[in-house]
Amino acid sequence: MGDVLMVQLWRQHRDDRDPLVDKGTVMLLKEPYLKGTADGKYLLRVDHVSDVVFVLDHDERMPAVWRTKVGHGDTAQTWRVHGDKHRDASRYRSAIKCYTRSLACSPTLEEECIARIGRSQAFHESEQYEAALSDAEIAVNTGTAFRHLAEKARFRQAEVLYALQRYQACYDVLAALCRDSPYHTTAKALLHRAIARVTEQTYGTYPFLDMQAEARKRQTPELGHATYIGPVRIQDAGSRGRGVFTTKPVKLGELLFCEKAFATSWGDEGLGKRTKIKMEVDTDPAGFNFHGKTVAECNAIIRKMQASPSCIPKVVDLYHGLYPSRLSNGLVDGQPVIDSFQIRHIVRFNSFAVPRSSHNHVFRTESKPEFQTDASGVWTFASHVNHSCAYNAHRAFIGDFIIFRAAQDLPAGTEITTWYVLPSQISEVSQQSPFETWGFECGCAMCTEAKEIGSDVRTKRNALLTELSSMIQGQMDEVVRTTVSWDRVLRRVESGVRELEQTFAQSAVEVPRRWLANLLFDFVRMGLNRPIHPKVMTTHRAVQLLLWCLRSLGFVIEGGERGTLRVKRWGLLSVDGADAMSCWLSLRRAYQETAPELVTPAEEYARMAYLIHMGEDETFSTTIEGTKTSSAGPSRPPLSKTKSRPSRPPKPAAPSRWKRTMCTYTPADHDTTQLYSSRRD
Numbered sequence: 001m002g003d004v005l006m007v008q009l010w011r012q013h014r015d016d017r018d019p020l021v022d023k024g025t026v027m028l029l030k031e032p033y034l035k036g037t038a039d040g041k042y043l044l045r046v047d048h049v050s051d052v053v054f055v056l057d058h059d060e061r062m063p064a065v066w067r068t069k070v071g072h073g074d075t076a077q078t079w080r081v082h083g084d085k086h087r088d089a090s091r092y093r094s095a096i097k098c099y100t101r102s103l104a105c106s107p108t109l110e111e112e113c114i115a116r117i118g119r120s121q122a123f124h125e126s127e128q129y130e131a132a133l134s135d136a137e138i139a140v141n142t143g144t145a146f147r148h149l150a151e152k153a154r155f156r157q158a159e160v161l162y163a164l165q166r167y168q169a170c171y172d173v174l175a176a177l178c179r180d181s182p183y184h185t186t187a188k189a190l191l192h193r194a195i196a197r198v199t200e201q202t203y204g205t206y207p208f209l210d211m212q213a214e215a216r217k218r219q220t221p222e223l224g225h226a227t228y229i230g231p232v233r234i235q236d237a238g239s240r241g242r243g244v245f246t247t248k249p250v251k252l253g254e255l256l257f258c259e260k261a262f263a264t265s266w267g268d269e270g271l272g273k274r275t276k277i278k279m280e281v282d283t284d285p286a287g288f289n290f291h292g293k294t295v296a297e298c299n300a301i302i303r304k305m306q307a308s309p310s311c312i313p314k315v316v317d318l319y320h321g322l323y324p325s326r327l328s329n330g331l332v333d334g335q336p337v338i339d340s341f342q343i344r345h346i347v348r349f350n351s352f353a354v355p356r357s358s359h360n361h362v363f364r365t366e367s368k369p370e371f372q373t374d375a376s377g378v379w380t381f382a383s384h385v386n387h388s389c390a391y392n393a394h395r396a397f398i399g400d401f402i403i404f405r406a407a408q409d410l411p412a413g414t415e416i417t418t419w420y421v422l423p424s425q426i427s428e429v430s431q432q433s434p435f436e437t438w439g440f441e442c443g444c445a446m447c448t449e450a451k452e453i454g455s456d457v458r459t460k461r462n463a464l465l466t467e468l469s470s471m472i473q474g475q476m477d478e479v480v481r482t483t484v485s486w487d488r489v490l491r492r493v494e495s496g497v498r499e500l501e502q503t504f505a506q507s508a509v510e511v512p513r514r515w516l517a518n519l520l521f522d523f524v525r526m527g528l529n530r531p532i533h534p535k536v537m538t539t540h541r542a543v544q545l546l547l548w549c550l551r552s553l554g555f556v557i558e559g560g561e562r563g564t565l566r567v568k569r570w571g572l573l574s575v576d577g578a579d580a581m582s583c584w585l586s587l588r589r590a591y592q593e594t595a596p597e598l599v600t601p602a603e604e605y606a607r608m609a610y611l612i613h614m615g616e617d618e619t620f621s622t623t624i625e626g627t628k629t630s631s632a633g634p635s636r637p638p639l640s641k642t643k644s645r646p647s648r649p650p651k652p653a654a655p656s657r658w659k660r661t662m663c664t665y666t667p668a669d670h671d672t673t674q675l676y677s678s679r680r681d
């Protein structure tokens with residue numbers, strides 16, 4: 001009839017150098033459907049990438065009348081030359097088409113092998129690693145008869161195995177290649193990298209300093225390291241579905257796993273700027289609104305699944321709520337079946353919004369006053385960790401790596417938990433559940449206690465909390481402006497806090513008192529901030545209040561004022577306000593005046609908290625001291641399998657440096673619960 005219908009292709013990978021649809025492109029659409037447009041017309045909408053099949057000329061499904069006529073110049077060699085040209089210009093789609101045509105008319109095994117090597121490279125450069133590997137392996141087999149091609153094909157195979165993160169297999173190929181061709185310097189260099197990756201994968205030893213530096217430097221900080229899964233495994237967690245459990249006793253701070261993201265989406269703006277992604281708002285048939293990073297993240301996942309079909313099962317196996325699983329894992333018409341809507345559900349339940357490095361969440365400077373959430377991504381192993389507000393494992397980020405460390409000593413068979421979001425007020429726990437998005441109720445001690453207390457206790461607790469926090473702020477201002485004595489404020493705060501404590505029937509070890517700890521910590525910080533509140537708090541009182549703060553988080557501490565300081569039980573690390581790391585660092589500072597003998601143990605505890613918070617402690621001294629040399633602290637045995645540091649002699653405390661540090665180190669100035677995104681926190 002001469003009609004023309006618009007076609008809308010969703011979620012396809014766009015490459016402006018090499019358009020997906022060009023003049024003469026022939027597509028087959030599966031399950032096509034028409035969608036009405038605002039101007040009263042119709043278009044064909046294709047939501048799922050696997051609902052389009054691009055038909056090439058030699059494909060038997062191409063109608064004969066549409067096939068291009070084969071000319072005299074259409075030889076394997078000319079197609080290959082075209083392919084090389086496209087590949088050199090980064091037009092991989094076109095290059096692959098040309099190599100495919102070259103393969104279709106290769107008259108000899110040698111010609112075929114050359115075309116395979118070329119196509120493997122084009123697949124590799126366009127991140128279609130599995131197709132690249134398949135071509136490389138065929139080339140290795142066919143190339144054995146041609147010495148010059150065999151070496152090339154094996155190196156190709158090794159490069160693709162490395163890109164596929166199959167480091168042991170990559171090592172095996174390279175070790176043999178280097179034996180046969182000892183002069184192959186590029187193969188040797190890759191062999192060294194493969195060895196480093198196998199070591200990371202097996203022992204969890206990482207060059208964290210380099211990783212932090214790389215994450216800061218690179219615009220898209222996807223780091224070239226391997227995933228390590230330590231003493232943990234996925235298993236049934238009863239009513240919580242699957243969960244991650246320890247396989248052996250684990251010590252506080254030990255590395256549980258360090259996982260490279262399956263897919264992340266980073267902003268396309270310059271380094272250090274806030275993320276800005278072209279907004280693409282979209283509603284799927286289930287009614288979810290997805291925009292910005294989430295759309296980009298879905299696209300990144302889909303693209304990776306298309307390119308590496310063997311990883312599809314581990315993605316579609318992730319929790320996706322009530323959305324039905326309809327996918328077969330196999331290939332249909334030569335390509336994997338990908339349901340875009342299922343991917344959206346997977347992203348909704350499993351994605352983390354992340355900073356470039358956990359440093360960005362905890363530390364900020366005057367030049368970088370804003371907290372950045374630079375990306376969002378999916379980590380397929382980490383996604384199995386369930387939530388608890390009283391979590392026992394802490395996650396940190398460096399580039400596209402998620403690092404989980406034990407935040408307590410954990411016996412074998414313990415389910416590890418993290419926080420998705422934290423309730424922002426005690427009262428909220430009893431009203432609307434912050435976990436509604438995920439469809440569960442948190443059963444941790446804190447949530448259970450908050451639910452079980454009677455409404456009179458709850459009302460009293462909330463009233464006291466509100467009264468105390470506004471009183472602290474108001475009174476501190478009074479102290480600064482007038483001659484109101486500091487002691488009077490302190491007495492009022494102390495009696496208010498004691499009254500609040502009486503609203504808890506259980507001990508702080510059983511039910512940590514996050515909000516009380518926050519309040520106390522805010523108070524101490526104000527008191528110690530001498531440039532603003534001159535001479536308001538004695539350091540001795542600050543020490544007592546900081547210890548109180550840690551005890552409110554469930555820490556059991558022996559001594560702490562003079563002579564001895566020993567943590568008998570580690571409490572909640574906390575991420576919002578009174579985090580244990582800030583408390584220990586403030587204590588370390590205060591001890592410089594009141595009990596110098598306790599500076600070193602306090603620093604050790606601060607270092608442990610830092611390790612758990614940041615995922616590594618190699619940057620501890622640099623970050624805390626603002627110098628390149630390590631600060632004081634007795635050497636301790638390396639934790640888990642992390643790189644050990646040489647022990648250094650204790651150094652005297654340096655108050656002037658600390659002052660400088662205080663300018664850059666303001667962890668309690670923000671509410672970290674806000675920083676991770678509306679999804680998983």
Ligand SMILES: C[S@@+](CC[C@H](N)C(=O)[O-])C[C@H]1O[C@@H](n2cnc3c(N)ncnc32)[C@H](O)[C@@H]1O
Binds near residue numbers: 241383439
């Ligand atoms: C990212 S998944 C975690 C892994 C999931 N349990 C599984 O079986 O694959 C998030 C989902 O796990 C479940 N979940 C997580 N924490 C939970 C908790 N504390 N209690 C009950 N269910 C929880 C909820 O169904 C939530 O939507």
